[in-house]
Every structure is written in structure tokens, then in C-alpha cells.
Amino acid sequence: MNINNSLHKQKMNDLRIRIIEQKNIKDKIKEESLKIEKEIADLKVEKSNINKDISEKYIRIVPYKEVDKIEPFTIIQNLEKYILLKKELQQILENSTKDIITTTIQNFIDFSKEIYAQYQDEQIKSNFGICCIKNKMEVTQNKIIGDAYECFVGLVYQEKGFNIKYNGILKGKYDDGIDLVATKDDTVVLVQCKYRSKKNQIKQYHLKAFAYDFKVFSKKEDYYLRKINHFGVFTVPNKSTINYGSYIFLKVSENFINYDIQDFAYFFKK
Numbered sequence: 001m002n003i004n005n006s007l008h009k010q011k012m013n014d015l016r017i018r019i020i021e022q023k024n025i026k027d028k029i030k031e032e033s034l035k036i037e038k039e040i041a042d043l044k045v046e047k048s049n050i051n052k053d054i055s056e057k058y059i060r061i062v063p064y065k066e067v068d069k070i071e072p073f074t075i076i077q078n079l080e081k082y083i084l085l086k087k088e089l090q091q092i093l094e095n096s097t098k099d100i101i102t103t104t105i106q107n108f109i110d111f112s113k114e115i116y117a118q119y120q121d122e123q124i125k126s127n128f129g130i131c132c133i134k135n136k137m138e139v140t141q142n143k144i145i146g147d148a149y150e151c152f153v154g155l156v157y158q159e160k161g162f163n164i165k166y167n168g169i170l171k172g173k174y175d176d177g178i179d180l181v182a183t184k185d186d187t188v189v190l191v192q193c194k195y196r197s198k199k200n201q202i203k204q205y206h207l208k209a210f211a212y213d214f215k216v217f218s219k220k221e222d223y224y225l226r227k228i229n230h231f232g233v234f235t236v237p238n239k240s241t242i243n244y245g246s247y248i249f250l251k252v253s254e255n256f257i258n259y260d261i262q263d264f265a266y267f268f269k270k
Helices: 002-061 064-070 075-095 098-118 122-134 141-159 167-174 204-220 244-252 265-269
Strands: 163-165 180-184 187-193 229-236 257-261
Touching (some): 141 163, 141 180, 167 180, 187 204, 204 244, 204 257
Parallel strands (some): 229 257
Antiparallel strands (some): 163 180
């Protein structure tokens, strides 16, 4: 009997010790959790302060009211003029003669070149972005040079005797992936223009997207049913803007898609 009592007491003691140990472990875990939560909260506050500090420094470096002190013409004036010129160009493309269209396009390209050349300075690039955001203008430097490049390529095809529809300029993001529709006799050329640099090369997915857009646009216009001779041209400023994988893809697809090089660089050397 005494032996059983002793064993029972021993078991009870062991159980109490385990309960105390488990409680200590839980308390320690709770303490560590509270410590981690506090550290996370402190980090969030620190991050918020850093962001606020960066924001204040950025605003001090590039105050919006002092933008016009950095440039001969304020960015906002140039952006407004650019937007007006583009609207004028869109109206003329729909309603005017070939000569007027050519002159207006040339003026548009010249002004785009002027803006692009002005805004190569890093400080001015920052101001450009701030002005666009503050004035809710959906204009970027890439968009400006991209539109100008489309117009330039259009003029090149026009000189080759094609009639040009400036689909990208007229319809913007609703252009179905086709920037220019060039027609001559019984041939239609669907052109996509990409003004890229060697650092920002054309990838295969750009070409695959164009191949898809080409087929959809052709079907929409009934080129297949009407048996119209048509093909796609992917236009870039120089060969270095297309990487090797893209070049191979073009070789495989050359029965209906080719690429063309129209160097726009000389425009900035005038």
C-alpha cells in the first residue's frame, strides 16, 4: 500500500512539474511573440518615417513651383502644346489633304524632337514626371518619342508611294496593335513601330503579340476572304534593339511577318 502511495505521489509530482514546465514554455512563447509584435510595429513606424523623409527631401529637391527656373520653357507649357498639336494632327489626319497632313506631321515630329532633347537631363526628367502626375496628363517621354517615331515611319512609307492610315495616332490604345496601315495597289502592309534602345530590347513576346494582332486585324478587315495581299512589318530603329531569340522568331514567321529598320537617330543630329 505504501509503495502504491509513493508511486502515486511521484506521478503527481512529475505531472505538476510538466504542467509548470509547459506553462513556463507558453509564457516564454507569449513573451517572445509580444516582443516580435513590438519590433514589427517599430519597423512599420521607422519605414513610415523613412518614406516621409524621402518624400520631403524629394519635394525639396524638385519643388513644383520652381520647375520653370530649370528650363527655358515650363514643362507644363510644352506638355499642353504637345497635347494640342496631337489633337490638331488627329483632326487633320481625318479631314485634310496629303500635303497638309505631311506638313502637320513634320511639325509634330519636330516639336516632339525638341521636347525629347530638352528632357534628357535627369533633373528635368524628374520634373517631367511630377508635372504629369500633378496635372493628370497621360504623357510620358516614351509616348512622345513613340508617337513621333510612328509618324516618321509613316512618312517613309509615304515616300515609297503608299497611302497611310495613322491608326496608332488616331486610336491610341484602341489601335488593335497596328500603328500604321499602308496600302499601295493591291497590297496592304500592317506596321507596328517600336522605338527601343539596346538596353530595352524587343523580346519574343512582343513579336508573338504582334503576330496575334496581325491575324486578328486581318480577319476583322476581311483580307483573307477578299484575297488581299497583306503582310506585317515590325519596325525598329536599329538591329541591336532585337535580341537573338526574337530574330529567330522573325525568321520562322517571315512568310507573313518581317522586320524593318528605320533609323530615327539622325533626326536628333540636325
